[in-house]
Amino acid sequence: MYFFDLDGTLIDSNGVWKDVDRAFLARRGLPYTHAYYEGVAHTIFPLAAKFTKEFCKLPESCEEIMSEWLELAKDAYAHVGVKPGVRAYLKQCRAEGRRMAVVTSSLPVHCSTALQNLDLEKYFERVTYAQELGLEKKQPDIWLTAAREAGLRPEDCTIFDDSIAACRGARRAKMRVVGVYDPFFSQDERQMRSFCDVYIKSFEELLWMPEQKERRG
Numbered sequence: 572m573y574f575f576d577l578d579g580t581l582i583d584s585n586g587v588w589k590d591v592d593r594a595f596l597a598r599r600g601l602p603y604t605h606a607y608y609e610g611v612a613h614t615i616f617p618l619a620a621k622f623t624k625e626f627c628k629l630p631e632s633c634e635e636i637m638s639e640w641l642e643l644a645k646d647a648y649a650h651v652g653v654k655p656g657v658r659a660y661l662k663q664c665r666a667e668g669r670r671m672a673v674v675t676s677s678l679p680v681h682c683s684t685a686l687q688n689l690d691l692e693k694y695f696e697r698v699t700y701a702q703e704l705g706l707e708k709k710q711p712d713i714w715l716t717a718a719r720e721a722g723l724r725p726e727d728c729t730i731f732d733d734s735i736a737a738c739r740g741a742r743r744a745k746m747r748v749v750g751v752y753d754p755f756f757s758q759d760e761r762q763m764r765s766f767c768d769v770y771i772k773s774f775e776e777l778l779w780m781p782e783q784k785e786r787r788g
Contacts, residue, residue: 577675579733579753656774708737714744
């Protein structure tokens with residue numbers, strides 16, 4: 572089975588949260604730093620809020636921080652685009668009879684909005700939300716849970732993700748790992764290439780060429 576991350580893997584949405592973070596910090600006269608990015612990137616909403624409150628020494632509650640983030644994000648997920656080659660690759664996988672699902676740290680409302688607006692939800696059996704499980708994707712438990720819910724051994728699963736932390740979590744769960752390039756995390760490319768089973772700059776690299784279709788047909 573193929574498990575796909577959402578933000579930065581299937582859809583071009585990492586910029587949404589970078590803009591939200593910059594605006595949130597700017598309101599408080601605080602800089603957007605790499606240390607802050609490391610604390611909030613690729614984690615679930617409540618933990619990102621907890622980190623922000625402590626790191627920035629804010630008087631607001633975690634609930635108030637999350638509410639402000641949602642206000643800043645507004646309907647951004649209704650306007651994000653699909654990444655190059657994604658639609659064609661999902662169609663190709665479906666033609667091959669592959670089972671597919673999404674495992675995401677994104678909020679359910681944002682994930683649902685993006686998948687529906689981009690007409691992608693039809694490709695996936697299910698969506699596993701890290702936030703609903705209270706797990707981060709850097710933990711093998713979420714990948715083991717996703718495999719168990721699909722009735723599969725982890726060894727029979729492949730994950731696609733732009734986060735090296737998530738890829739490491741899946742590897743610890745004994746899954747095959749495909750690293751996906753995203754410009755917002757380009758600094759991790761060298762590590763991703765050395766760690767992942769496969770690393771792609773775009774899903775277009777995984778599409779059949781016409782002559783390959785003829786051979787396989």
